[in-house]
Amino acid sequence: MDTYKIPVIAIDGPSASGKGTIAQLVAKKLGFHYLDSGALYRLVALKTMQSHTNIHNTDQLAEIARNLNVVFKNEDIYLDGTIVTDAIRAEQCGLLASQIAAHPQVREALTDRQRAFCQPPGLVTDGRDMGSVIFPDAILKIFLTASAEVRAQRRYKQLKEKGINANISDLLQDIKKRDERDSNRSIAPLQQGADAQLLDTTSLTISQAQDAVLSWYNIISAKNPRLDK
Ligand code: DC
Numbered sequence: 001m002d003t004y005k006i007p008v009i010a011i012d013g014p015s016a017s018g019k020g021t022i023a024q025l026v027a028k029k030l031g032f033h034y035l036d037s038g039a040l041y042r043l044v045a046l047k048t049m050q051s052h053t054n055i056h057n058t059d060q061l062a063e064i065a066r067n068l069n070v071v072f073k074n075e076d077i078y079l080d081g082t083i084v085t086d087a088i089r090a091e092q093c094g095l096l097a098s099q100i101a102a103h104p105q106v107r108e109a110l111t112d113r114q115r116a117f118c119q120p121p122g123l124v125t126d127g128r129d130m131g132s133v134i135f136p137d138a139i140l141k142i143f144l145t146a147s148a149e150v151r152a153q154r155r156y157k158q159l160k161e162k163g164i165n166a167n168i169s170d171l172l173q174d175i176k177k178r179d180e181r182d183s184n185r186s187i188a189p190l191q192q193g194a195d196a197q198l199l200d201t202t203s204l205t206i207s208q209a210q211d212a213v214l215s216w217y218n219i220i221s222a223k224n225p226r227l228d229k
Contacts (some may be wrong), residue, residue, distance in 0.1 A: 016175055145202060
């Protein structure tokens with residue numbers, strides 16, 4: 001029997017913790033595929049706004065999630081043929097995504113789409129429930145976090161660089177609100193699993209955080225030589 005197993009590195013953590021940046025860098029370094037699961041929830045949020053769907057109509061939200069016409073190409077994301085890479089990053093979209101993501105039917109509708117990203121030679125993915133629900137067999141699970149203040153500063157800098165106007169105290173409030181909702185919902189809440197490594201990046205550089213993930217992965221793959229084939 002072939003014992004080859006596709007290695008998955010699952011990086012979960014709160015909003016604006018830098019998990020997306022780290023996950024992308026690690027994926028590039030290892031030559032693995034990359035899944036930004038938050039983008040899927042943001043896409044459902046954008047489509048919900050575009051179609052003026054009532055955010056309490058769970059059947060319709062699940063329908064939107066099931067039928068998302070999305071293409072990930074290079075660094076861009078297309079929704080119904082239009083580039084929405086920047087549009088889904090708006091704070092409004094993130095907040096709505098967080099509300100929509102609390103509906104079990106929406107999460108269920110996105111499950112298979114997320115698992116389909118698990119392809120050889122491996123996958124690095126980030127979100128809230130990658131290690132707990134979507135890829136419970138991930139060989140490396142990381143809970144990546146940073147203080148809310150540092151996360152607000154990072155988000156501020158990121159938005160500024162994109163020419164998007166932002167107010168740091170509003171961002172901090174939004175981040176705290178989102179942490180509260182994502183951590184306390186009844187389905188797939190954000191929490192550090194017992195089997196996840198804690199990576200607090202409050203005082204780490206991007207490169208130090210990336211090195212921490214890669215060194216954990218190297219230790220694991222050295223013990224499982226068939227993982228890396
Ligand atoms: O990671 P992000 O900020 O782009 O995610 C946007 C929202 O989507 C987040 O506030 C909660 C939701 N989300 C989720 O519930 N589960 C995931 N795996 C990823 C995101």
